[in-house]
Structures are given as C-alpha cells and as structure tokens.
Amino acid sequence: MVQSINRINDYAFKRIMGSEEGKDALLSFLNAVLKPAPGKELASVELLDRELDPRYLLDRAARLDILARTATGALVNIEVQIANQYNIDKRTLFYWAGLYHGQLSRGEDFRSLKKTITINILGFSWFTDKERYHHIFQLREKDTGELLNEDMEIHFLELPKIVKLDRRPSDALEEWMLYLNNLEGKEMEAIAMENPGIKKALTIEQIFLKDKKERRLYELREKAYRDELSALAGARAEGEARGEARGEARGEARGEARGRQEAICKYLEARFGDASLGLQEKVRQYNELEKLDMLINKIYTAASLEEAGAIINGI
Numbered sequence: 429m430v431q432s433i434n435r436i437n438d439y440a441f442k443r444i445m446g447s448e449e450g451k452d453a454l455l456s457f458l459n460a461v462l463k464p465a466p467g468k469e470l471a472s473v474e475l476l477d478r479e480l481d482p483r484y485l486l487d488r489a490a491r492l493d494i495l496a497r498t499a500t501g502a503l504v505n506i507e508v509q510i511a512n513q514y515n516i517d518k519r520t521l522f523y524w525a526g527l528y529h530g531q532l533s534r535g536e537d538f539r540s541l542k543k544t545i546t547i548n549i550l551g552f553s554w555f556t557d558k559e560r561y562h563h564i565f566q567l568r569e570k571d572t573g574e575l576l577n578e579d580m581e582i583h584f585l586e587l588p589k590i591v592k593l594d595r596r597p598s599d600a601l602e603e604w605m606l607y608l609n610n611l612e613g614k615e616m617e618a619i620a621m622e623n624p625g626i627k628k629a630l631t632i633e634q635i636f637l638k639d640k641k642e643r644r645l646y647e648l649r650e651k652a653y654r655d656e657l658s659a660l661a662g663a664r665a666e667g668e669a670r671g672e673a674r675g676e677a678r679g680e681a682r683g684e685a686r687g688r689q690e691a692i693c694k695y696l697e698a699r700f701g702d703a704s705l706g707l708q709e710k711v712r713q714y715n716e717l718e719k720l721d722m723l724i725n726k727i728y729t730a731a732s733l734e735e736a737g738a739i740i741n742g743i
Contacts, residue, residue, distance in 0.1 A: 446494035456625020460600035551698035591701030
C-alpha cells in the first residue's frame with residue numbers, strides 16, 4: 429500500500445503542481461485562488477521553473493516555489509511556507525519585488541512590466557482574524573481605496589483556519605485548501621469526483637510516491653523541515669529559559685520543554701488539523717526533555733493521524 433503524502437512538503441508540491449503533467453491541476457488551483465471573471469479563466473500557463481539541485485534539499489533556506497507565466501504575460505509565484513519564522517510579510521515583499529523588477533533588462537521601458545502575483549500557502553495562522561483564511565493585498569490609496577495599478581497582487585492562504593470550518597467546502601478554493609491539509613478517505617474522494625484538478629493531483633501524487641528516487645528526495649525535504657522546526661523550538665526555548673528562570677536550571681528545562689511541545693503541536697496542527705487536538709493535549713503533558721526529543725525525531729514519520737497517535741502514546 430502506498431503511504432499517504434504530506435502535500436505541503438514543498439518538494440512534493442512542486443513536483444505535483446509544477447510539472448508539465450500537473451498543469452491541469454495547477455490551472456484549477458490558480459483559477460480557484462484568483463477567481464477570474466466568468467470567461468476570463470486561465471486556460472494555459474508557461475512554467476518558468478529551474479530544476480533544483482538535490483544537494484540543496486537539506487538546506488532549510490532553499491526555496492522550492494513554482495513560477496509560471498500566463499497568456500497575458502503576468503507572472504505567478506506560488507510558495508509553501510510551513511513553519512512560522514515571523515517574517516512572512518517582509519519575505520513576501522522581498523521576493524515579489526525581485527520578480528517584478530527582474531522582468532526588465534537594461535534599457536527596457538517600465539511599461540513593459542507585467543502584473544506579478546504571489547500566492548503564499550501557509551501552514552500556520554498569520555493574521556488575527558480567526559475565520560478568514562484568504563487575504564488579498566494590492567496597492568491602493570489610503571483614504572479613497574483607489575487602485576494605483578494592478579501590477580501587485582499578493583495572496584495568503586492560511587491552511588489551519590480552513591479545517592476549523594464545520595461544514596462542507598463551499599467553492600473550489602475551499603476544496604483545494606482541504607486537499608492541501610492532507611484530507612483523505614471518502615471525503616477526499618467525493619471532492620475529487622467533483623473537482624477534476626484535484627483528481628489529477630491525486631493521480632500524480634500516487635505516481636510520485638511509487639518512484640523510489642522521488643520518495644527519497646521528498647524525505648530529504650521532510651528532514652530539512654524537521655531541522656527547521658527543531659531550530660525554531662530551540663530558539664524559543666532559549667528565550668523562554670532566559671526570561672522565565674533567570675538562568676536557573678529548572679527554569680531552563682521548563683522553557684526548553686515548552687519549546688519542544690509547541691514545535692510538535694504546530695506540526696500536528698499543520699499536518700492533521702483539529703483532528704489532532706487530543707494528541708496535542710497529550711504532548712503538552714510530557715515535560716521530560718528526553719521524551720520530547722524522541723517525539724521530535726519520530727513524529728514526522730507518521731503518515732496518518734493513527735500513526736501519530738501510536739508514536740505519541742508509545743513514548
């Protein structure tokens with residue numbers, strides 16, 4: 429039996445959605461996010477990605493994004509960001525600006541610049557609104573709301589918020605966000621029957637997982653993500669330890685334990701959504717650093733909520 433996949437692993441996302449065979453899935457996703465007017469839906473895109481050297485898959489800073497150009501010349505960049513590094517706003521502007529000004533060669537007219545769209549898929553909640561999961565930003569006049577021009581468009585999709593909606597998906601975007609939240613079983617099958625783009629993505633991901641080389645590269649990227657979470661947990665633990673106990677050994681241990689607990693719980697939330705709340709509560713009951721370190725090393729191997737439960741209960 430082929431194992432399930434973490435669909436917000438950026439290597440897997442790039443291979444499934446950013447490949448020639450995945451163009452139908454990509455177009456379906458883009459139309460769901462951008463919501464063009466009837467008759468204006470995207471019918472084709474040109475993929476502009478460069479192949480990534482596998483040596484960089486363990487580099488947590490490596491960007492495995494998808495870059496495409498529409499028939500009108502607009503650039504669309506899609507990036508998955510799993511861990512909250514508390515800089516997604518500035519990071520987004522930095523990379524958007526690079527894409528925008530990078531369109532021009534020396535001496536070219538500024539009028540040649542085309543619309544540049546960034547879509548950030550977040551494995552964490554960034555905005556304070558607890559229900560809105562899709563945020564769109566443009567350049568507008570502060571008082572009147574008048575649009576400067578249409579060249580900037582930035583989207584944020586907050587995956588944790590969609591799983592908290594206690595209802596069936598109301599449109600294609602919600603279907604895609606549930607797909608990206610690793611929805612499986614009959615509910616996923618029902619959505620795929622109505623959404624050809626998602627059905628195509630599911631087919632490609634199964635082929636992807638059966639390829640031993642691709643599976644190995646996918647696992648390398650998962651390791652990079654684990655390392656990133658561990659680094660973030662360590663930084664948080666260090667700060668908590670300093671502030672909480674003024675360097676006392678007991679306070680340091682408590683801060684480190686909290687940091688590890690939160691890193692594990694954030695992963696569970698991003699991977700399995702609200703269904704993991706019971707497991708998150710159990711994780712927060714573990715205070716021994718040795719047990720928490722064992723969990724950090726093992727929890728990312730879980731392909732399902734049941735496997736995650738077995739790992740947590742078996743510590």
